[in-house]
Amino acid sequence: MNSDLLAVLDYMEREKGIKREVLLEALSGALLTAAKKSVGPARDLRVTIDPKSGEITALASLIVADVVRSIHDEIPLARARKIKPDAVVGDVIEVEVTPEGFGRIAAQTARQAILQRIRQIEKEMIFDEFKDRAGEIVSGTVRRFDRSDVIVDLGKFEAVMPMRERVATEDYNIGDRIRAYVVAVENTNRGPEIIISRSHPNFVRRLFEVEVSEIADRTVEIKAISREAGYRTKIAVWSADEKVDPVGACVGMRGSRVKNIVRELNQEKVDIIRWSADPREFVMEALKPAKIKSITIDEERKAVQVTVDEDQLSLAIGRRGQNARLTSRLTGWEINISKDESVTHAFEQKLAQAITTLAKTLNIDEETARSLARAGMNSVDGILETDPKDIAELLQIDLEQAQKIQESAKKEHERKLASI
Numbered sequence: 001m002n003s004d005l006l007a008v009l010d011y012m013e014r015e016k017g018i019k020r021e022v023l024l025e026a027l028s029g030a031l032l033t034a035a036k037k038s039v040g041p042a043r044d045l046r047v048t049i050d051p052k053s054g055e056i057t058a059l060a061s062l063i064v065a066d067v068v069r070s071i072h073d074e075i076p077l078a079r080a081r082k083i084k085p086d087a088v089v090g091d092v093i094e095v096e097v098t099p100e101g102f103g104r105i106a107a108q109t110a111r112q113a114i115l116q117r118i119r120q121i122e123k124e125m126i127f128d129e130f131k132d133r134a135g136e137i138v139s140g141t142v143r144r145f146d147r148s149d150v151i152v153d154l155g156k157f158e159a160v161m162p163m164r165e166r167v168a169t170e171d172y173n174i175g176d177r178i179r180a181y182v183v184a185v186e187n188t189n190r191g192p193e194i195i196i197s198r199s200h201p202n203f204v205r206r207l208f209e210v211e212v213s214e215i216a217d218r219t220v221e222i223k224a225i226s227r228e229a230g231y232r233t234k235i236a237v238w239s240a241d242e243k244v245d246p247v248g249a250c251v252g253m254r255g256s257r258v259k260n261i262v263r264e265l266n267q268e269k270v271d272i273i274r275w276s277a278d279p280r281e282f283v284m285e286a287l288k289p290a291k292i293k294s295i296t297i298d299e300e301r302k303a304v305q306v307t308v309d310e311d312q313l314s315l316a317i318g319r320r321g322q323n324a325r326l327t328s329r330l331t332g333w334e335i336n337i338s339k340d341e342s343v344t345h346a347f348e349q350k351l352a353q354a355i356t357t358l359a360k361t362l363n364i365d366e367e368t369a370r371s372l373a374r375a376g377m378n379s380v381d382g383i384l385e386t387d388p389k390d391i392a393e394l395l396q397i398d399l400e401q402a403q404k405i406q407e408s409a410k411k412e413h414e415r416k417l418a419s420i
Contacts, residue, residue, distance in 0.1 A: 018118065018121050018122070018125070020051060022121060023118070023121075024049050024051060026118065026121065027049055028046075028047050028048070028049060031047040031049070031056060032045065032046065032047045035047050035058040035097075035098075041072050042058075042060035042062075042072050042073075042097055043060055043061055043062055043063070043072060043073040044060060044061035045058065045059070045060045045097070046058075046059050046060075047059075056098070057096055057098050058096065058097050058098040059094050059095065059096055059097065060072075060094070060095055060097045061092050061093070061094050061095075062074055062075040062080075062092070062093060062094075062095050063075070063090065063091070063092055064076075064077055064080040064087050064088065064089050064090060064091040064092070064093060065077065065089060066089055075093065075095055077089060080093055083095060123192050124192075125156075126157045126185075126192045126194065127185060127187060127192035129157070130157070130182065130185040130192070130194050131185050133182050133185070134182050134183065134184050134185055135181075135182060135202065135206075136181075136182050136206070137179055137180070137181055137182075137203070137206045137207070137210065138154055138159070138179070138180060138182055138196065139154075139177065139178070139179050140152035140153050140154040140155070140159060140177075140178065140180070140196075141153045141175065141176070141177055141178075142172050142173060142174050142175060142176045142178060143158065143174065144174065145172075145174075146160070147163075148162075148163040148166075149161065149162050149163060150166065150172050152178065152180065152196060154194070157194060158194070159180070159182075159194035159195070159196045160193060160194065160195060160196070161180060161195075161196045161197065161198065162195065164199075165180075165183065165195070165196065165197035165198065165199050165200065166198065166199060167198050167199050167229045167230040167266070168229070168230050169229075169230030169231070169266065169268075170198065170230065170266055178198070179198075179264065180196035180197060180198050180203070181196060181197050181198070181200050181202055181203035181206060182194065182195070182196055183195045183196060183197045183200060198229070199227075199229035199230075200229075201225045201226065201227040201233070202225075204225060204227060204233050204235065204261070204265070204270070205222055205225055205235075207261045207264055207265075208222060208235065208250060208261065209222075211252075211257050211260055211261055212249060212250050212252075212257055214239075214244065214246075214249040214250075215237075215249075215250070219239060219241060219244055219249075220237055220238070220239045220244065220246045220249050220250065221237065221238050221239065221240075221246075222235060222236070222237055223236045223237065223238050223275040224236040224275065224330050224331070224332075225330070226326045226327075226329035226330040227326075228322060228325070228326065229268070230266070230268055231268060231269065231322065232268065232269040232270075232271070232318075232322055232323075232326060233265075233268060233269070233270045233271070233326075234271045234273060234286060234326045234327065234329075234330045235250070235270065235271070235272055235273065236273045236274070236275035236282070236285075236286070236330055237249075237250055237272060237273070237274065237275060238274070238275040238276075246274060246275075247272050247273070247274050250272045251272060258270055258272065271286075271288075271326075273285045273286050273288070273330070279297055279304065279331065279333055280295050280297060280304075282331050283295060283304050283306065283327065283331055283333065283335065286326075286327040286330050286331055287306065287316050287323065287324075287327055287335075287337075289315065290308060290312045290315040290316035290323070291308065291309070291312050292306055292307070292308060292312075292316075293307045293308050293309055293312075293340045294306075294307040294340070295307075301334065302332070302333055302334060303333060303334040303335075303336065304331075304333045304334065304335050304336065305336050305338070306335060306336065306337045306338070307337075307338055307339070307340045308337065308338075308339060308340065309339065309340055310339045310340070313337070313338075313339045316337050317337050324337055351373055351374070351378065354369075354373045354378035354379065355369045355370050355373050355378075356369075358372060358373060358378070358379075358380075358383075361380065361408070361409075361412050362380075362383075362405055362408040362409060362412070363408060364405065364408075368395060368405075371394060371395055372391075372394070372395070375394050377391075380409045380412050380413050380416075381413070383405065383406060383409040384406065384409050384410060384413060386406075388402040388403045388406050389402070391405060391406065
C-alpha cells in the first residue's frame with residue numbers, strides 16, 4: 001500500500017492543491033478508526049504515517065505491569081524491557097500494535113472516510129478562494145447540465161449557472177467557453193456553491209469596467225443600469241470632469257469598445273445614456289431616439305407623463321413596452337407615455353366648424369355636410385371644384401340633387417364676392 005498511498009498523496013497535492021500535511025492528518029484520522037476495529041480498544045491508540053515512505057504504524061501507550069490484567073491497557077515488564085531496557089513497573093511506554101495485514105485492512109476501511117475528508121477539504125478551499133470573489137467575472141468551460149442548470153468548469157472548481165441566471169436567447173453546449181458574473185458563493189448543506197450568471201445587470205457593468213479604462217479609473221461613473229437579458233440594456237453614465245464625454249468614452253473610437261461588449265452579449269442591444277440629476281433631462285435622454293413633445297413631472301407620485309407625436313409613440317414605448325420599462329427601471333420613475341392629442345383635437349374642431357357652416361350655408365342636413373367635409377369638400381370652394389357626378393357618387397344621391405348642392409355653393413360664392 002505504501003507506494004500507492006504516496007502516489008495518491010502526490011496526485012492530490014499536485015492536482016487538487018491540497019497540502020500533504022492536511023491529507024496526512026485526514027488519513028491518520030480515518031486509519032485510526034480502522035485500527036480500533038483491528039486492534040481493539042488499546043490505550044491511547046494513535047496512527048502515524050511516514051510522509052516519505054508512506055509506512056503506516058499503529059501505536060498504543062501501555063502501562064508496564066508485573067501481572068497483566070488488561071491486554072489493551074498493560075504490557076508485561078519483560079516485554080517492556082525489550083523496548084525500553086530501564087523500564088520499571090508503572091512506566092508508560094509507547095508500543096507498536098500494528099496488526100498483521102493492517103495496510104490492506106486500512107485501505108479497505110478508510111477509503112470512503114478519506115474520500116469524504118478530501119471532498120470536505122476541497123469544499124473548504126472553494127469557499128476560501130471564492131468567498132471574496134462575488135461580483136467578479138470568471139471564465140470557464142461548460143461541462144454538463146443538471147436539469148436546466150449549467151455546470152461550468154472554472155479550473156480547480158465547478159460553478160453552477162441556474163436557470164434563472166441564464167439568458168433566454170442563448171444556447172449552451174458542452175465544451176463552450178463562456179464568461180460569467182459571480183453572483184454569490186453560498187455555504188449550503190451540500191457545501192460551498194459558486195453561483196454564476198450571464199443575465200445579471202452587473203455582468204454588463206463589469207464588462208464596461210474591463211473594457212472602458214475611464215470607468216476603471218473612475219473618471220466616468222456608471223450611475224444606473226437596467227437590463228432585459230438577451231434583448232436590451234440601458235446604461236446611464238456620468239463624469240465629474242466636464243472635458244470628458246462619458247458616452248463617447250464608453251462607445252470608443254468607431255464604436256470599438258461597445259462593439260466588444262455587444263459581441264460578448266451575443267448582439268444584445270446596448271443603449272448608452274448621459275445621466276442627469278434633472279429627471280426631465282434624464283427621461284428625455286433615456287427615451288431616445290424617440291422625440292418627446294412634452295414632459296410633466298409628478299414629484300409626489302414620482303411619476304413622469306410623457307407626450308409624443310403619434311408617429312413617435314411606438315418608438316417611445318418600444319416593442320412590447322420594453323423601452324418604457326427599461327427607462328422606468330433606469331430612472332427610478334414611473335413612466336407613462338401617450339400620444340399628443342392636441343393636433344387631433346384641433347383638426348376635429350375645424351372639421352366640426354366646417355360641417356356646421358356647410359349645413360347652414362347650403363341648406364343641407366349635418367350628416368350630408370359631414371360626408372362632404374370628411375371627403376375633403378369642407379368649404380364652398382371645395383364643392384365648386386368637384387364634379388357633380390363625384391358628389392352624387394359620394395352621397396349616393398341622383399345627379400340632379402348633387403347639382404342643386406353645387407348650385408347653392410355657387411350662390412354663396414357669388415354672395416361673398418359681392419360683399420367684398
